[in-house]
Amino acid sequence: MSARQRLLDAALDLFAEHGVSGTSLQMIADRLGVTKAAVYHQFPTKEEIVLAVIGPALDALASIADAAQARRTPAARRDVALRGVVDLVVAHRRVAAVMRFDPVVQQIVTSHPAMVSMLRIRELITGPDPDTATSVAASMISGGLIVAGIDAALEHLDDDTLREQLLDAANRLFSRRARPAAAARARP
Amino acid sequence: MSARQRLLDAALDLFAEHGVSGTSLQMIADRLGVTKAAVYHQFPTKEEIVLAVIGPALDALASIADAAQARRTPAARRDVALRGVVDLVVAHRRVAAVMRFDPVVQQIVTSHPAMVSMLRIRELITGPDPDTATSVAASMISGGLIVAGIDAALEHLDDDTLREQLLDAANRLFSRRARPAAAARARP
Structure with a gap:
């Protein structure tokens, strides 16, 4: 290493x-x-360390958004986007867990170009103008x-098992169910 | 205030x-x-502040677990436990968000009596010996x-809308779907 x-x-x-x-x-x-000077020599600020830790995962987001956007149907776009984020989470289990909810990381990410990719991926998953349930x-x-x-x-x-299970759970969240209101309208 | x-x-x-x-x-x-002494007078340590912030939510966990455990069927136990945690999250949106993933909070909660209630609630939701999907x-x-x-x-x-939507999403995660393997076994 x-x-x-x-x-x-x-x-x-x-x-x-x-x-x-x-x-x-x-x-x-x-x-x-080692000495603090040795750390400082490689990374003059803590922010640079944070970016080095989360950088590989952030960089992957743009490719996921591009791959999903290239698909023709909304269902295929959602599927590719979901698979992409599930793969990313599984590949970076620990980094994602530690960094995702840290307030300092959130501030750094908000002004990072990857933020645009995150918003694109969310819209590829929900479609434009999603309803509340979506x-x-x-x-x-x-x-x-x-x-x-x-x-x-x-x-x-x-x-592999975790990836398959997470994808299955995510798809179940989007599964359509008969809704009482809709059923009442369909059969008055 | x-x-x-x-x-x-x-x-x-x-x-x-x-x-x-x-x-x-x-x-x-x-x-x-105010002065640091004024803060110190009310809360001598930061840990006591953390406990005062999250205490009301933690205290509610035992009641949720008790109410769920008192039901007869696994389905009713899950339902009461899910409603309880959804109500709790909605009532404490901000506290839950800020505190849930903080590493210092996690260390404090791990040795808090409420940890037992959390594990009880999880088992009331999944049932004993859950399979991987559950x-x-x-x-x-x-x-x-x-x-x-x-x-x-x-x-x-x-x-109210958030509570209803979250409960609906949680229930969808547990919804049964026809599984290819099970279907094949049922109709050989």
Whole structure:
């Protein structure tokens, strides 16, 4: 493992324990047994460390949005977008879990180009002008995928099983059910 | 609003911006325009502030578990437990969102009596010895409810609509679908 990767792994461990705000360059140096100057030499700010940790996952979002957008039907666009985010969460289980809900990370991501891709993916999943049920399903998926990817109760699942199960659960959230109001209208 | 509630509101604002780790008693004092000694007088440690913020929601968990456990059938137990957590999330949208994923909060909650209630509620929702799909559904619900309760895309929904939609989405995650393998077995 490269020195850079060791540093990012140590940083992610500390972020998980203390949050990004509660982690200092000094703490990362102590964890690695090096001087703060050595950390500073590679990453002059904590923000650069955060971006290095989440960068690979963020970079993948644009490709997912592009691949989904290239499909012809709304159903195919949703399917490709859902598969893309499920694959991403499973591939980056720990990074997603630690970073997704950190307030410092959220502030960094809000001004990151990947934010545009996230909004595109959400619209590819819901379609334009979604109704309330569809918006709620999309929100539940966005939080549920992250948590499911790190839940201790699911830790024993291999990547393929977890991927298949998450995709199945996400699709169930979008499944159509007979709604009393609609049924009443259909058979007056 | 009481001085205590003003302090807790200011703390929650700061927790949302900086995480619990990144928030100091001094920052809370500055936000309120009082001295650090005044904050310290009410809450000698940050942990006590965290517990005061999340306490009402944690205390409600035991009642939810008891109410669900008192029902006779697994379906009724799941239903009461799901309604209970959905009501709780909707009633405490912001606290749930800010605190649920904070690593410091997680450490505090792990050794809190409410942890037992959380595990009871999970088992009331899944039943004992759940299969993989049921475990994944429960995990998705636990994360999805929290995120859905704070998603900007859902902010305009009133509490009743949000409650109904979340319950509907959670139930859909548990809905049975014809599974190819089961269908093949049923009609050989």
